[in-house]
Amino acid sequence: MSIVAGALFTAVCVGDLYVGWLAPRFGVPTPVTLRVPYGPMVIRERGDSSRITYEHTRIVVPRGAVLRESSDDHRTAFAFESLRRPPSLGHLLSTFTIHVFVCLMLTAYLRRFGQSRARLLRTQAGILMLVFGSLVLAKGLLLFTALPEFWVPMAALPLWVALVFDRRTAFLIEVAVAFVAASLLRFDLLLLCVLLVRGIAATLFFFNRRNPRQQMLMAGTLAGAAGAIGFIALTTLFQGRFDLAGDLMKGAGSYVLACLGGGLMAGVLARMLRDPAERLMGHVSREKLLDLTDLEQPLLKKMAAEAPGSWEHARAMANLAEASAAAIHADALLTRVGAYYHDLGKTVQPKYFIENLGHGERSPHEELEPDISADAIMTHVVMGAKILRDGKIPEPIVEFAYTHHGTQLVEYFWHKCREQGNPKGLGEDHFRYPGMKPQTKETAILMLVDSIEAASRTIMPPEQKKFEEMIQRVIFTKLSAGQLDESGLTIEDLRVMTSRMASTLVNMYHGRVKYPWQRESLAPSTATPLPSGVAAHARGRDASASKSPVPSVKSDSSVSASNRPTMPAAVQPSEPSAKDHDDLSGEK
Ligand SMILES: [Fe+2]
Ligand SMILES: [Fe+2]
Secondary structure: HHHHHHHHHHHHHHHHOOHHHOOOOOOEEEEOEEEEEEEEEEOOOOOOOOEEEEEEEEEOOOOEEEEOOOHHHHHHHHHHHHHOOOOHHHHHHHHHHHHHHHHHHHHHHHHHHHOHHOOHHHHHHHHHHHHHHHHHHHHHHHOOOOOOOOHHOOOOHHHHHHHHHHHHHHHHHHHHHHHHHHHHOOHHHHHHHHHHHHHHHHHOOOOOOOOOOHHHHHHHHHHHHHHHHHHHHHHHHHHOOOOOOHHHOHHOOHHHHHHHHHHHHHHHHHHHHHHHHHHOOOOOHHHHHHHHOOOOHHHHHHHHOOHHHHHHHHHHHHHHEEEEEEEEOOOHHHHHHHHHHHHHHHOEEEEHHHHHHHOOOOOOHHHOOOHHHHHHHHHHHHHHHHHHHHHOHHHHHHHHHHHOOOOOOOHHHHHHHHOOOOOOOOOOOHHOOOOOOOOHHHHHHHHHHHHHHHHOOOOOOOOOOHHHHHHHHHHHHHHHOOOOOOOOOOOHHHHHHHHHHHHHHHHOOOOOOOOHHHHHHHHOOOOOOHHHHHHHHHHHHHHHHHOOOOOOOOHHHHEEOOOOOOOOOOOOOOOOOOOOOHHHHHOO
């Protein structure tokens, strides 16, 4: 990918040098603006050829100007262009190598240190496409206008990256973009410095992601001011003096105004093209995510109507997943939305999942062979992705559907198949989910929470320590199965999440003081039936208890904010399962 991007950048950089009709000729208007980069020049004074002066300057011959041999500037610009046309093989290879190096360093950094989605190949491809677009814009501005080169609005890209990922990533992108843009003018030192100052300032001033529209304009403007100050300081350093009033009098040709205008233009561009830029980087805006949490969304209504048990499971998961993501600074809102939509595939055949069966209702799995049952369970991953894509749900949300079970085994039916002697001679892979392992922290959190939320219902009493033990067991199971290998979750993330999830669960299941009528109704002889889903969960986790009589409620925590049913010791599992939530769904 870096080689392709490097080749594209090189094409933009030197492509015009191969076009014959763009070459300047004396006596005719120049078809493009000719620019000699800023640099030192030795000038022999007229009249007294023994006196030479040394000064820093740049030459710009505007597009359409008739080239005259009598003009020193025109002759210098012509000589500079003649040197470049056509570019030598060495020139071409050097430009290509530098661009590939920049792209390689950028993508390697993102892969190694990038935040969640920045590590994905498609996100990096999107970023490189945005760099390419910015480069084409800058090249057009340099070739077809006579405006100073400082007008190029390269700071738009770090603003988008700061919005979508974080400012640390934006900082690196800015450095890469500044080098690539400066390569258009043979790494003009002053241009490179101003672009770096402006990009870094834009990144630093973009500190409130919750109000990006105003922030982008403000960050762009302040970055422009920083760039102008940097330009004045550097010019004074190179030339010994800087005539600010004289420069401002040039109007559109003013370099100070160009430094300011380039920053402002970057802010305006970043604001105007924010949506397509976000889409290219595979990001869903906060506005869109908030819209997707609206319970009036047709797909959510469909799930609530067709698979009510699964919908309740998704909602319970959403709270836990959001808290976990927030604890490790992952995208909490994205994780919440992912939780809402991840099991939408269950609406196709809801009765194959235990949580959607009514009290006393028979499970269709009772009449099915284990491999057919496993297929029915696994189908929800594929169908979920299809339904979401058909419903025009953004791809980062669809990702939760096909990664939340990773490539795990549907263990229950695999064991059932083996217990029956495996008459069809099926392999383990036949019982493996057809998805892929979580690629981001957010999708990995959902995979963990999918199991933890179900297992948490079996923990009694609901204490921090017991929840932590159960969560650690789930995490260890996923880790040892290699399901978290590609997620980017660190050991520290797992430790912090364990603690936060346990305290969230304690709060979700905390006990309340009983009302008098409840105390009366909870006399020792009183029995309260468990909802079928919970009873089934208990059976799933402790086969020996699966034939237990209807349990009685005896704990204070039986009356909780979430109406959590309480299981007596007889039906409580000694070891909470770390199995997949849907793996248990077919046990009834
Ligand atoms: Fe699922
Ligand atoms: Fe689920």
